Amino acid sequence: PETYPGPDRLAVAVGTDDAARATLTVELTRTDQPLVRLRNQVQQCERIRVSRSGTASTVTTELEQAPQVDADDAMALRRTVAPDVGGAGLTQSMSS
Incomplete structure (x- = not known):
């Protein structure tokens, strides 16, 4: 889906666990499709x-x-x- 940049259309959060060598990235985006x-x-x-x-x-x-x-x-x-x-x-x- 097509996305448009801007603070009201995108949010990203990143979490890391050094002990497990794991990373979690969550991206929420708004689309018109x-x-x-x-x-x-x-x-x-x-x-x-x-x-x-x-x-x-x-x-x-x-x-x-x-x-x-x-x-x-x-x-x-x-x-x-x-x-x-x-x-x-x-x-x-x-x-x-």
Whole structure:
């Protein structure tokens, strides 16, 4: 969905846990497009390949059960980035 910058349209919070070497980033954004547009896009294209500077990765997006919230619409997804070449611990997953 298309977003527009501005303090009334975007909020970001970041939390870190040094002991677990984990980071949580939460981004809330306001859009003029309905979430169904993004949901349909994910359903049509669950896997993409990206490359930069000679390295490539596969990004897989899976729709998950949407949270029960008091909102116009909600969705949940899980993205996994797997590099073509790498070792243990290089695959990253994030839930949104």
